[in-house]
Amino acid sequence: MTPGARVAAKIEVLDAVLLGVPAEKALTNWGRNNRFAGSKDRAAIRDLVFQAIRCRRSSGAWPDASSARGWAIGALRANDIDPAELFTGAGHAPAELDPQEVVALGLSERDPWDLQDWTINELISSYGDVQAQELAQVLRHRAPISLRVNLQKTNIGEVRASLAQEGIETSTNPICDTALTVLSNPRRVVLQDSFSKGWFELQDAASQAVAVAIPAEGRILDYCAGGGGKSLALAGRTGAKIFAHDVNLGRMAEIEARAARGGHDIQVIPPMELDPAAQFDTVVCDLPCTGSGAWRRSPEGKWKLTEAELAQYCDLQRDILVKCNDHVASGGTLALITCSIFNDENQMQRDFMSESYPELSLVNELQYLPSAGYDGLYLAVFKKAI
Structure with a gap:
């Protein structure tokens, strides 16, 4: 054509x-x-x-x-x-x-x-006019394609060399030591033997960096697992067994196949089968959100989202966080994650948890804003008192 x-x-x-x-x-x-x-x-x-x-x-x-x-x-x-x-x-x-x-x-x-006017106002309120305008410009362009190297099977140099032989050029991403940015022939990546062998997965670099920043110890629950990206990243980093749960079983349909390809031990817990009294040393909560940090990948979202829907997301997030906290053992870790750049879904939820649960102490916080190298993600890590 x-x-x-x-x-x-x-x-x-x-x-x-x-x-x-x-x-x-x-x-x-x-x-x-x-x-x-x-x-x-x-x-x-x-x-x-x-x-x-x-x-x-x-x-x-x-x-x-x-x-x-x-x-x-x-x-x-x-x-x-x-x-x-x-x-x-x-x-x-x-x-x-x-x-x-x-x-x-x-x-x-x-x-x-x-962007919509109300969205522009939200960003200006959070970041000031100059930075808000910079974010808006980033969201006007394609997102990068990133790979997460599976350290349980290989290393970043071996993956780069293997892909280069097939005409797929990559560069290391300084945000995370497992992240590669694909520079050429991105649609050929998943056709490679190295992908079939579980050497890497497609995953945004900021999402990888967030997983690295979670002190994953003991029994680990990925409460809103979705397609299993965070579960796979945690397993690839630590070699630990991960329990993956989501209220929608369909969203977890590919986890077992992806885990088998990567050589990971991930146990899927279907909806309604998670014991309300079950305790975990690490609970990861990748909350449903507006996805504003990844609007480059799903640009229809930035035109459809309403202020009322943002408020509904915030209410839902708080309900989920309350349930997640019940599963955190004494001395354990709760990790709050969103792919949002709105303060309402990030810092305000952090404050909600700190104010509602005095036994939780904020021990780490990261905010990645959309850039040429990665999407926007937020992480707040809490430690529960013994």
Whole structure:
């Protein structure tokens, strides 16, 4: 497919998005209906669609879009690309720009932030105008692809050399000694024998760094395990047995296969089967949250989130933290984690636990903000008195 044809495909997918179809589903549907498109074309179209969503406001498509075509034109301009170079009408490219489309839309002061107004206000309140604006700009671009090297099977040098032989270049990430950033051919990573052998997993570098900062000792419970990323990271670092629990069994469907690949001992505890009186020396609580620190990966979230939903997340987090604290043995550790950059989900929850439970002492706190090398994550580690 030519670059222009790819833009035409992007417009098709954005049409579906405007009708309420989630972007991932719209892309899947497009691929099924256009089987002539190769893997490189599908990957390129996916990138174009998600970049348009990340830059929806500066594209002139927020809160409403005049059309998918107009959104696509604005998205190109928002990323410093002249749409006239691609809207040529040649072959399968979109028709040439009409006189009205040639003139770029004027942007308001906040449009280049590519966030909702209330979100901008939240970030300014937390970080000040300059840093908030820097965060907004980071969230306008693709997130890095990171790998976590499994120290139980190999080392970082061996993984880099193995991938390099297959044309996959990586660089070490200073935030964590197990983290590699993929610099080329990221979609080939999971096709390698080294992945099948459990030498590494896909995991954001900040998520790895947070796992390293948890003093995982004794019996370890990953209370909101989800897909098992933190469980795998803790097992890969310590070699310890991990108990993984989540209220949604479906979210844990791949843990056992991933653990077997990595050579880890992870026991899945299904919903309703965790004894309320069970005690653990380390309880890791990766809370459900807005995901604002990872909006680059799921950019639809930053346009759908409401203030009311943020408040609902905060209430849910407190309910979960209270239950988690019941499972922390005397002298044990409670680790609160979110992939959020909102104070309401981070520092305010830290304060809630400190004020509600005098037996908990804050012993460590980390805040990673989205950057070129990793996502935004927050960690607060508490120690329970004996």
